[in-house]
Every structure is written in C-alpha cells, then in structure tokens.
Amino acid sequence: MSDALPLQQSPLYAAALARLGVPIRVIHGPDGPILVLMRRLPLLGQVALVSRPKGRIDAGLRKTLGARILIVNADSAEQGQVLAKQGFFRISAPRAHAHLSLAGTPSDWLSRMQGKWRNRLRHGQRQGLELRTNPMPADCNHWLFHHETAQQKARAYRNLPPALIAAMAGADPTALRLFTARKDGKICAAMLFANHENSATYLIGWSDATGRKTSAHPVLMWQAMAELHGSGVTDIDLGHCDQTRNPGLAHFKLGSGARLCPLGGTWITAPGLGLLRPRKPRVPSPPQPATAAPAQAAPRGFPAP
Structure with a gap:
C-alpha cells in the first residue's frame, strides 16, 4: 500500500x-x-x-x-x-499496482533498479534519441490515443477513456506531461503521466519497432522520473501490474525499481x-459421555445448543 x-x-x-x-x-x-x-x-x-x-x-x-x-x-x-x-x-x-518511489537521489533510483533494466537504460542513452516534454492537449483525437486504442485491442486490456484523459488536460493544462522520443526526426515512443499534487500516475505508454529496438521506454521513464521529481513528485503509480497475464509489462514496471502494492x-x-450471506458450516458437537443426558435437538437451520 x-x-x-x-x-x-x-x-x-x-x-x-x-x-x-x-x-x-x-x-x-x-x-x-x-x-x-x-x-x-x-x-x-x-x-x-x-x-x-x-x-x-x-x-x-x-x-x-x-x-x-x-x-x-x-x-x-x-x-x-x-x-x-x-x-x-x-x-x-x-x-x-506498481509504485515507484522517487525518494533519495538519482543514484538511489539506479540502485533500486534491476540489472537488466539498468542495462537497457544505458543502451537507450547511447542511441542518440531526441527527447521532448510537452503538455498534453485537451484533444480526444490526439495521435497518442489512436495508438493506445490499437494497443488495447491487440493486447486485450482497458485503460481510461480518451475523453476522461482529455478532460484532465482541460481541467489543468500543466497536469499532464507527454514525454516523447524521436529517432531521425520521427516519434518512436511516448509516455504520458498525470501530475496530481505530490504524486503522479502513468497513463499511457507506446512505442513502435524503432522505439523498442533503441530501448526508448527506459530512457523516457528515466527522463520522467527526473522531471517529475523536480516538480515535487515523490511517488509514481505505474498502474496495474499482472505478472501472470502480462509478464512483459510487469517486468518493465518492477524492473524500474517499483514495488508491488496489492x-x-x-x-x-x-x-x-x-440475507445472501452463506451460513457458517455447522461444527459437529464432541461426543457426549455415556452418563450425560442426550443433547436437545436444535430447530432446522440453527446450530446445536
């Protein structure tokens, strides 16, 4: 928790x-x-x-x-x-859910990451990716929503509807931050976070084949951690983490140093x-001594006295 x-x-x-x-x-x-x-x-x-x-x-x-x-x-x-x-x-x-703490320094964040995750981060940092951070516009037809809709169908999961995310952007234009990575001038990966008070919530993550090849998501996560921490965020909710049905995504979230919170x-x-509550199972009474009087019969549906 x-x-x-x-x-x-x-x-x-x-x-x-x-x-x-x-x-x-x-x-x-x-x-x-x-x-x-x-x-x-x-x-x-x-x-x-x-x-x-x-x-x-x-x-x-x-x-x-x-x-x-x-x-x-x-x-x-x-x-x-x-x-x-x-x-x-x-x-x-x-x-x-997976919760990522931003307590301590960047060195502390690195120490909490799994080794393979750190290696992917270092790999991505060598790929010459161009990173940008922009406010998310209050637009239900934003290109990221189209990619997210296709992902949901392909991977059989559900997320917050675009109308609700766009409404959050409209309610506070500074609250939603869109982190993007470009390779050769083309967007290859994106991550969207909502900043609410001293917390943040991971809303959407997307990457194409180039983004996966260049380890863009670890780089974007690292960038988001630094910028969100700089604005006072102490904890990032990375969302649902199912190690059985979606082990790849769960491995990514937990590998970043997040902890699993049931x-x-x-x-x-x-x-x-x-009235629908099931009755507790009737516990048999222990055998009575031979000299004891016979137990009184209980009405149907009630435990023995």
Whole structure:
C-alpha cells in the first residue's frame, strides 16, 4: 500500500469528471475527503462508487450518500478486510499496482533498479534519441490515443477513456506531461503521466519497432522520473501490474525499481444483501459421555445448543 493519494481521489480527477458532467460528491470521511461518483441506473436506483479511498470507510456512508448501492474499490488488503467486517460483499478479486518511489537521489533510483533494466537504460542513452516534454492537449483525437486504442485491442486490456484523459488536460493544462522520443526526426515512443499534487500516475505508454529496438521506454521513464521529481513528485503509480497475464509489462514496471502494492478488491453493500450471506458450516458437537443426558435437538437451520 502506498501513502500517496491515488489519481481517482485527487482534485484533478474530480475536476475532470465535473467537466464531463459526471455527478460527483465529496464526503468528509474519518481520515479526510472521499470522492464519490454517483449514478442512477434503471431498476437499481442510485449507485455510488468510491475508488481507492485513503483511510477508513464508515459503514454508514451508503445512507449518508442516499444511495441504494455502494461499491468500493479498496485501496489495500487491510481496507478490504475492514469492509468485510462491516458486511460488504466482495465482487472482484484484488489486483496489484506498481509504485515507484522517487525518494533519495538519482543514484538511489539506479540502485533500486534491476540489472537488466539498468542495462537497457544505458543502451537507450547511447542511441542518440531526441527527447521532448510537452503538455498534453485537451484533444480526444490526439495521435497518442489512436495508438493506445490499437494497443488495447491487440493486447486485450482497458485503460481510461480518451475523453476522461482529455478532460484532465482541460481541467489543468500543466497536469499532464507527454514525454516523447524521436529517432531521425520521427516519434518512436511516448509516455504520458498525470501530475496530481505530490504524486503522479502513468497513463499511457507506446512505442513502435524503432522505439523498442533503441530501448526508448527506459530512457523516457528515466527522463520522467527526473522531471517529475523536480516538480515535487515523490511517488509514481505505474498502474496495474499482472505478472501472470502480462509478464512483459510487469517486468518493465518492477524492473524500474517499483514495488508491488496489492489493492483490496471490489466490494458492494446494498439493502438485503445480508440475507445472501452463506451460513457458517455447522461444527459437529464432541461426543457426549455415556452418563450425560442426550443433547436437545436444535430447530432446522440453527446450530446445536
């Protein structure tokens, strides 16, 4: 678990949702503000979604919001355990994110990297790549989104929609930074980060055959680490890290010196869900001594007295 504020709870994310007309509320919870997405669905009624809140979630939050259904994407295993104790049901297994600390000096960053990753970085630094950093425009038709859409189809994953990313760029023109690498004047790789307070989130990474051949992504990551650190960022959320389904991407993220941080799964609470809770298995009573009176029979569905 990272102490950094997740993008989904940041003022930048809230401002982007507001620009898109998504109903949101900010509730002052026991450990600080909580950003909540509100939506009314046919048959289900008012649904509230809280993604990766920091600190405790009060059991009465659903009633406070006036929602029939409350869904929480827990930020840690500990938070998931608390939700379970409060009567929430888990509907999705926990995932893990990779978090890259920028504590210390560049020498410290290098020491935390895996050896092969450092070698790729040094290889890329010898390729004569031209590096540029630019603000990401608030344009849903930006060329990077076209590459990202093709990647999602080819690799079967999902990312934030272009409209939401563009809305973040529109909400704060300095928040999204696009790092690009050029070889012989042509863009061969790119990385997009969102800067929110003292944290940053990796949004999109793309490279073509030239970018892969020249190890452009390690070079761009190194450049991003330096520039983001210079603007006060202490922690970069590199996003979902699945070592089973996407080992190559997971190896890249963890090789950069990032640590694996398990999240807590997705949980739901709604009226009547308690009736669906499975009964605890009945534990057989120990054998009674021969001289003891026979045990009283229990009503069906109840444990023996």
